Amino acid sequence: MLSREERAELLAEADAEALIALADACLADGAPFQVLSPPEVGSVAAQVADPVAADRFLLGDILACRAEVELDGHRGWAMRLGDERAAVLAAAVLDAEALAGRAQAAAVDELCDRVRERRLRAEEREWAELAPTVVEFEELT
Secondary structure, eight states: OOOHHHHHHHHHOOOOHHHHHHHHHHHOOOOOOEEEEEEEEEEEEEEEEEETTTEEEEEEEEEEEEEEEEEEEEEEEEESSSSSSSHHHHHHHHHHHHHHTTHHHHHHHHHHHHHHHHHHHHHHHHHHOOOGOOOOOOOOO
16 A cells, blocks of 8 residues: 555656546546646755765756645645646546545556556666666775
């Protein structure tokens, strides 16, 4: 079972078309639905940590979009980088669907699992590309 934070993180990376298609399926049963906070584009500060000194600093502002909905009495929220209003609204619907444990909740979890697997494969490819550049030092005793 995913935590709400994990689900929000994975939905933020999901393909927009997949989000919208699944959100349409969630809304197809006619459950009460309301947009509480329509998709709003703004900026968020990107903070990073220096890997050597572990100091945190602001890298800059990043464009982001957020939305909040209520589906069948459950609130859903989402934020995604960029300005894809339909995708962030769909992600908020999926958050509410999963929180409510409704009919498409398992499909939301499956979408999140696919995003996680895609992320892991991308990280493995990146490490495979970096491996030949690793310098190993010998210890002199």
